[in-house]
Amino acid sequence: MERRSFLLLSGVLVGMVTIPPSLYFVSPGIKRYAARLIEKELSYLKLDKAGVSNYIKDYFKNGSNNVMANVKWKVLYYSRSDSNNSNNINDLLRYYLLSTDFFLNQMDVSKPVNYIGIFDPYKSPIANPYSYILLPKIGVNNWP
C-alpha cells in the first residue's frame, strides 16, 4: 500500500495526527538521504544533528533494507524534489517539526531545534501548533 493511501486511511490527512508504523523499507542510505532532505529544506534552523538522526530512526522504525526504496529517496534528493511536490518529503518534514520543541519555543529560529520524541497526541505533551494553547491567535505575523 502506498504511504499516502495509508495516511488517508488512518486519518492523518483528515486531521488525525497519529504517526503510523512506517511502511518503508529502510537502509542506511535511505536514512542518509532523508536526513539530507530535512537539513536542506530547514537549513535556516539550528537543527540538532543527533536529534535529526534519532527522528529518522524512529520515523522509519521497523524497516529493512530494500534497494528500490533506497533509490527512491536518493532520486527524491537529487531530483530537487521538495515538500511542495512530494508528499513523502512533506510528511517527513511535517512530522519532524511536530516532533521537536520548535513550536513549543514559539518558532524562535535563534534557538536550537531539539527532537523530543515522535509526535503522538496520545503520548506527547506537544499540542497541535494551531491550538491556542500553544500559540496565540495572531501567531508570528501581525496581519491587520
Add this chain to the structure above:
Amino acid sequence: MKNDKYDLIVVGTGFASSFFLQKYLAKSKGNKKILVLERGYFYSHAEKLKVRRGESAPDVKYEPKWDSLVENFNPRKDWHFTTGYGGSSNCWWGCTPRFMPSDFKMQSLFGVAQDWPISYDDIEPYYDEAEEIMQISGPDATPFPKKGKYPLPAHKFTKVDEILNKKYGNQYISQPTARASRATANRNACMASSTCGTCPVDAKFSIENSGMTVYQNPQVEIVYGAQVYKLETLDGVARKVCYVKDDKDFSVEGDVIALGANPFFNTNILLNSGDTNKFTGKGFGEQLGIQVLIYLDNLSNAGGSTWVNANGYMLYDGKHRKDYAACLIEVNNAPFIRFEKDKWLNIASFRLVFEDLPEDKNYITTSANKLKPAVHYEGRSDYAEKAFANAKKQLPEILSCLPVERLKYLDPFPNEGHIIGGTRMSANAETGVVDKHLVHHKYRNVFVLGAGSFTTYSAANPSLTLSALSLFAADKMF
C-alpha cells in the same frame, strides 16, 4: 434475559437508540420492560486510550474493523463505523451543525430528489433538546433558525476566521460542536489535538460520557454480544427479534421494536425479515469531502481552540441547488505546515463537504452470511461532482478578503464517516420505507431510526439531526 416478552426492544446503543430511549423513558410511567440488544460490548474510553498509547488492553478485541462486519463490494470506498456500547459516538468527530430548512424541501425548492415528510420547524424543538443533552458549543448567530443560545460558548476564532466572519457574518460561524469549549461535568475542554475519534482528553460527547442514564434505568435490561439479523413478522406486525449470541440463535418477543443500528445493519435486518419495500437498502451514501489548503501571505492561522474551528455557508444555499449540490465548508486545524522561513503556520485548511443524492446504483443487500450486509456502492452523483467544479471557480473570489498566495486541492477523501439513507422517510410506502415518525410503512410496530431515514443527505453532518429525529419520534408516538 429476565423476561420472555418486552414492551420495547431496542437494537443498538448509539445516538439513535440512546436518544430514542431518553425520550421514551421520560414519557413512560416507570413500569415498562425494555430490552436493549447490542451487537458489541462495553469498551471504555479509558481502555481505548491505553490502546492508542500502545499499551496492552484486553478489551481491544471489542473493536472489530468495520470491513470485517460487512461485505464491501467496492474496495475503493470506505465506510468507517464502530460497534459496541455507544456505537459511532465512539468514532465521530463531534461536528453538530443543524440542517438548513431548505434541506427538507429539495423537491419543492429545487426540483431535486424528494421532500421530507417533515419540516425544519417540526424538529426545531428537538434540535434544542439534543443540543442541550450534548452540551454543544456554538455561536449566537447562525445561518439556520435557532431560538436561544447554545449551552456552551463558541470556540475561539483564529485571525483568518475573524476576517471571514467579518465579511460573511452568519454565513461564516464558529462551528457548533460537541467538542466542549469549556469543561463540563463529564468532559474536559477541547485542546485542538485534531485526533477526535478517540479524544485524548475526553472533550467530545459520547454516549459513555453523556450523563444519560438510560442504560442504568431499572426498566432497561441490556444484552451485549447480541447480533440481531431478523424480525419474525405476521400480518404486518413484527412479533420477535432474532439474534445470534455466542454462536447460538435466540429470539425474543416484543410489542414495539426500535432498530437503532447503522443503515447497513438496519437494512440487513429488514431484508432478512422479508421486507419487500422497493426502497429498502436503496440510495444510501454520504457526502463528498475534498480538502483545499490555502497558502497565506504574512497571516498565521494559529490560535483556534478545536479541530473544526468554523463552518462556512457561502456555497451552501441558493438557486444553484437546482443544478448542483450545497457545500458546507469545514475550516479545520489539521496540522498542515509550511517549511519556508516565517511561514510555518500561514496555511488554512478548508474541507469542502458536498451533499449527495440518493441514487439507486448505490444499495445494500443481504449476503450469504445472515449477519453481514452486502454493500454495493458505485459512486457519487453528477450533482455532487458539479458542485466541486463550481466551488473551484468560486473560491478565489470568496477568499479575496484574505492574502492568499495559492490554493492546493488534495484528493477526495475515501469517506466522510457518515452512512446515510437506505430506509428513507416518506409520506407513503410508494416513495419510501418509514413515515415521518420513523415507523416502517408496513410494520407499524417497528421504528427504523438513524441516518438511514434521511430522505436526502444535506451537506451538514448527520449525528445531531438523527438524534433530534429520535427524540421527535419517541415524543410523538408515546
